[in-house]
Amino acid sequence: MNHSPNDLIMLFNDLFREAYRTVLVKGSDEPEYLPASEPEGFARVVFAHGYYASALHEISHWCIAGEHRRTLHDYGYWYCPDGRTPEQQQAFEAVEVKPQAIEWLFALAAGFRFHISLDNLSGGGAAQEARFRENVCSQAGRYLENGLPARAQRFFEALVAFYGTGATLKTRWREDVRRIAPSTSESALPQEN
Numbered sequence: 001m002n003h004s005p006n007d008l009i010m011l012f013n014d015l016f017r018e019a020y021r022t023v024l025v026k027g028s029d030e031p032e033y034l035p036a037s038e039p040e041g042f043a044r045v046v047f048a049h050g051y052y053a054s055a056l057h058e059i060s061h062w063c064i065a066g067e068h069r070r071t072l073h074d075y076g077y078w079y080c081p082d083g084r085t086p087e088q089q090q091a092f093e094a095v096e097v098k099p100q101a102i103e104w105l106f107a108l109a110a111g112f113r114f115h116i117s118l119d120n121l122s123g124g125g126a127a128q129e130a131r132f133r134e135n136v137c138s139q140a141g142r143y144l145e146n147g148l149p150a151r152a153q154r155f156f157e158a159l160v161a162f163y164g165t166g167a168t169l170k171t172r173w174r175e176d177v178r179r180i181a182p183s184t185s186e187s188a189l190p191q192e193n
Contacts (some may be wrong), residue, residue, distance in 0.1 A: 001111045001163065005047070008055045011158045016151070017042070022070075024059065026050040033073050035152075043070060052112065060084045060102035063152035064106055076187035093118075101139035102152050104180070108160035108172055130183055144173060158175045 005026060020043070021036055027046035031054055034044040045062045047055040061075065069075040074158040077095070100116065107114035116133055147153055160166045177184055 003052045003090050003110065003112050005052050005055050008052065008059070008163065010046070010163060011022045012059060012155065015154055015158060020151075021067065022062065024055060033058070033062065033074050035063070035069075035073060053107075053115070056106045056110070056112070057099065057103045057117070059155060060099040060106060062150065064098055064154060065104060081162050089118075090128070093096075093128070093135075097132070097135045097139050100136045101143055102148060104136065104140045104176070105143055105148065105156055105161055108169060108176060109156050109165055109178075111163050111165050112173075114176065114180065133181040134184055137177055140176075144169075 009024045014024050015173070021041070022043040022045060024047070027048055029048065031048045032046050034046060036043045037047065047058045062070070065075045069077075078153050096117075104114045106112075116136060118132070143152075147158055151173045161168070165172070
């Protein structure tokens with residue numbers, strides 16, 4: 001299956017350009033969110049280097065940012081780059097559970113391979129990697145069973161329709177859980193219908 005970031009740009013912009021005055025665009029180095037600078041302008045969700053996975057991740061952040069946060073650069077969030085202390089990494093992991101759970105489901109809907117991101121290569125890695133993986137898995141499972149936040153649900157459904165993955169979602173989800181969070185209990189997984 002071909003995974004072009006141009007497809008994500010098209011899908012995102014078709015869904016959200018007019019309704020939310022927001023567009024998805026390829027960037028160079030760092031991803032960021034840029035609120036509209038003019039009343040009639042567009043906010044921009046910028047993903048790094050044209051990478052498909054970066055686009056999915058940045059879209060997931062946008063999908064859960066509230067109205068006020070979407071008026072702030074990078075949603076007003078604190079971000080400490082790679083090289084975080086254990087305490088900083090723990091704070092990072094706490095705020096990354098929902099975006100990574102949504103990103104995982106977007107990847108699943110697109111037939112794309114998801115990877116957990118601890119994003120702290122030169123700082124000693126995860127604070128508690130197994131727990132983080134389980135937390136992301138549990139959150140994604142709840143979203144899969146109960147529905148995603150409204151904008152995320154719309155994008156998820158657009159991905160399923162575009163890539164034709166609806167018939168295999170539950171099976172692929174269970175396989176992904178075993179790969180991403182192998183310590184997750186079988187009883188925590190949504191049941192296949």
